[in-house]
Each structure stands twice: as structure tokens, then as C-alpha cells.
Amino acid sequence: MYSDNSQRKLTKPVTLSTLRKMKAEKEKITCLTSYDASFTNVMNVAGVETILVGDSLGMVVQGQDSTLPVTIEDMCYHTAAVKRGNTNAFILSDMSFMSYSKPEQALDNAAKLMQAGANMVKLEGGSWLADTVKLLSQRGIPVCAHLGLTPQSVHKFGGYKVQGKSQDAADLLLQESLDLVAAGADILLYECIPTGLGKTLTEAVPVPTIGIGAGHHTDGQVLVMHDMLGINLGHTPKFVKNFLIDGRNVTQAFEAYVKEVKDMTFPGPEHGFK
Ligand SMILES: Nc1nc(=O)c2c([nH]1)NC[C@@H]1CN(c3ccc(C(=O)N[C@@H](CCC(=O)O)C(=O)O)cc3)CN21
Ligand SMILES: CC(C)C(=O)C(=O)O
């Protein structure tokens, strides 16, 4: 459909260096989830710099009620599909529930994702992950650490709840962020934390930050594609905005998302937490 490269907005491959430069120059980083080749191609056309093969696929593709049933084989299958549809975006893939509970096991599973086509792997957790992040980093695997509301811990949290609300919880998130950066994390992703804390953390760490429900101060933004196209199966979280409105097609919805993240009209105050 879009085999003509001239239609694509990303003219050269997005790398970790590109993303670091964007943080330094305060240009917002855009990210959307994708799980297949076709949507990935449309995201390339719209200029979405980074694509997350999220374990949210368990919910929006497989129809599970959480991300826990997703396997590393599922993640590899979708990463390979995204890779085949991709030209220049940077691909991050989630490590599935319990696929990184021990460092050596994490290395074996991260290797599978990298061989399937990921440019970086994402793991949920805090300081306890430092040894694993260090091992992956030393072996040449870029790592994104996902903090705040970590959906694989939903049963421990007792629901999808905003994190980092008390001063103690906010201080702990800062310490954990610094520990993970010291261990080699290249990107930090914050989910469902107060907007002010998103700002504090983004200013405190030297690596790019990406937020979802973390306010407009993070270096980048991510949304689950289905949510921003208005085809969420269940309850719609507060941080979601439907971009498939006003007679837009899917490409135009992705373009509107890129524009609003770049000019900081998305997320607005109504999409954040106090
Ligand atoms: N479609 C979809 N979108 C997502 O963003 C997403 C998934 N699936 N699956 C995995 C996780 C689960 N996520 C979620 C799910 C629900 C809320 C939610 O309802 N949050 C409440 C906050 C409640 C509070 O105030 O503590 C909200 O109102 O937004 C947040 C993140 C994010 N991820
Ligand atoms: C919600 C994002 C950050 C994610 O981890 C996913 O899509 O799985």
C-alpha cells in the first residue's frame, strides 16, 4: 500500500542516539504500540519515531483480561511482524510476565526478542532489576525500564492505580530511576504518576523518559494504538484521547497524535493526575 518510501516521514533510521539528541534539544519523542506489519507501516508514514510492541497485545489483540498470560513466544511473533512492516522507526519490545525474573533467564529471552527484530527491550520494575539491566547492557542489549504503574503487578497493586502519590513513594521512584540508570538503563518509561513527578523525574535523569498518564513534561509520550483509535474493549483510562475523529482516516489520526505530542497540546491537564 505504502511501498513508496517517499511517503514516509522518517527519512533515516531512528536510533538511541537520535532519541538522546531529541531529549537534549527538547523535541518530543512520539511512540505508539503496534503489533503487526500494516499498522507499523502506517505509523512510519505518519512519522511516529518509536514503536512499542507492548504486552498490552494480550488485552487488545488476544482478549485476555490482563497482560499476564502473554508469553515470550507471543512477543517474538508480534515483534517479527512489526519488524517486517517497519522501515525507520525504533522498535521496543516488552519482555513478558516472568520472562525476566532471573538475570540469566532475562538475557536468554531478551536475545530472542532482539533476534526477532527489537532494537530495545522493556522490563517492568525498580531497583531489584538493576543486576538484570547491568547484564543485558554489558551484553549490548539496550534496555528501557518501566516504572510507576507496572501492569504485570496488577494483582499485587489491587488494580490499575496511580503510583507515586505520597512524598515517600515519589522519593522511592526517584531513587529507583537513578539506580536503573546507573545499572545501564537507556530509557525510562513512567506510567500513571502525577504530572509534577513526571517533570521532576525527567529533569533528574540523563536518559530520555517516555510517559503514559505521566503528564506533558516527559521527553516522550506513548499510547496503546487501539485506545487512541477509540476501539478500546473495556474501560478507557483517563490518559487516553481518541484521535480518530473529525472525519480523519487512520493515517491522519496518527499524524494528529504526532503533531499534538510535538506541540505539547497532548497530553492536556485533563489527561494527567495530580
Ligand atoms: N488498551 C490498553 N491500554 C493501556 O493503556 C494498557 C492496556 N490496555 N493494558 C496494559 C496496561 C493496563 N493499563 C491501564 C489500565 C487502566 C488504567 C486505569 O484505569 N487507571 C485509572 C487510574 C485510577 C486511579 O486514580 O488510581 C484511570 O482513571 O485512568 C491505567 C492503566 C495500561 N495498559
Ligand atoms: C502501556 C505501554 C507502556 C505498555 O507497556 C504496553 O502497551 O504493553
Ligand SMILES: [Mg+2]
Ligand atoms: Mg507493557
